[in-house]
Amino acid sequence: MKTLRQGxxxxxxxxxxxxxxxxxxxxxxxxxxxPLELRLVYFHEDHPVHTRVAVTMRTPGNDVELAIGFLFGEGIIQDYRDIDRFEHTGPSGDRPNNRNILTITLKPHVSVDAFRMERHFFTSASCGLCGKAALETVRVGDYPPLWADGPLLTPERLWSLPRTLRQAQTLFNETGGLHAAALFDAEGHLLALREDVGRHNALDKLIGHFLLEEKAAVLRRGIxxxxxxxxxELVQKAAKAxxxxxxxVGAPSSLAVDLARECGMTLIGFLREGRFNVYSAPHRMVYALSPSLAT
Structure with missing residues (x-):
């Protein structure tokens, strides 16, 4: 058995x-x-500080979006304009177009709490976090107010989302081995989709895409x-954005439900044809538009 083609x-x-x-x-x-190694360069008292931020296993592609989404979600940057430049380096092996080290240099005005960053990543990587006390340990700063009155959701609109997602998952359809995160508008139209072997990476890439395009407002009106x-962690990344x-499509965790309720986010699990569970903020559901379900 052998590799027939490297892509x-x-x-x-x-x-x-x-x-x-x-x-x-x-x-x-x-x-x-x-693997993708993220390295960060920031300035402390006008001197550059070089540090290794994280190593993540990912599907190559959209690495800059991944880095932007990751740094934003962890509270290191507030906007992609906090970043001065990116540089891909590292050995590419038998894939000459791949570089597995990405160095992100921040602009001099960006303040980085090195102790907090180190402590947070250590805590997030550990096992055994449980209970509400963990929320204060791993949460990343404050979350912006969410759109309280929308988007309005009907069961039919929600059920259409997984079908649209699956049809658009080109890499999954070929390999069956990827997670996906997609953003839809209030009418259920697909705006963007990102796939990755890591589910956190897929969401980071999706959020990073809109930040890079200066369309953060679209995130705040989307599904x-x-x-x-x-x-x-996924709910926290969404709340931060x-x-x-x-x-x-699957189940939520208890901490995900706690955080969604705290933020006023509508969290839906087990979204399949004909069923779903609403764990928080059900006021965005509009059952009156579904007469068959209103009886």
Whole structure:
């Protein structure tokens, strides 16, 4: 068995498939997974400080969006204009178009709390966080007020979102091995979608895309759909970006529900055809537009 072709985001491997009582050789598409090291350069008393921020396993592509979304979600930057420049470096191996180190240099006016940043990343990476006390430990600053009166949601509109997401997941359709995060407008139109082997990375890329395009206001009027479960960290990233509705195909965690209720975010789980659960802020639901469900 061998690798048949190396690609930027998809590799092809020889494999054996057992089906209908027989084993057959096949060529299978497998999503690429590689580490990305994020390095940060910021200024303290006019002197540059170099630090390693994080290493994440990701699907190559949209690395700058990933970095912007990550730094914003962690409260390190308030706007993409806090960033002076990006530089891709590092060995590319057998994929010459890939560079797995991304250095982000902040502008001199940006203040970075190095102790808090180190403490936060250590805590987030640890295991065993539980209970409401963990909220104060891992939360990232304050969250902006959410759009209180919208978007208004009907069951039919919500049920259409996973279908639209799946149809647009080009890499998932080929490999079956990716998470996705998508932003829809109030009418249920798909605005953008990002895929990645890491569910946190997919959302960081999505948020980073709109920050990079100077369209943060679009996030504050939108609906995010997650292809998996809704964890505390994902809900926190959405809350930090001012997103009023988060829907997930899978289940939420208890801390995710706590945070959504605290922020006034509508959190929806188990979104499948014909069903879903609303865990917080149900005032955005409009059942009157669904006569079959109003009886």
């Amino acid at each position: 930027t985001r998809i590799d092809h491997f020889e494999a054996l498939r057992f089906e209908n009582g027989a084993m057959q050789p096949i060529e299978d598409a497998v999503v690429v997974e590689e 995010v759909l997650l292809s998996g479960r809704a964890s505390f 001012g997103i009023p509705v988060v829907a997930a």
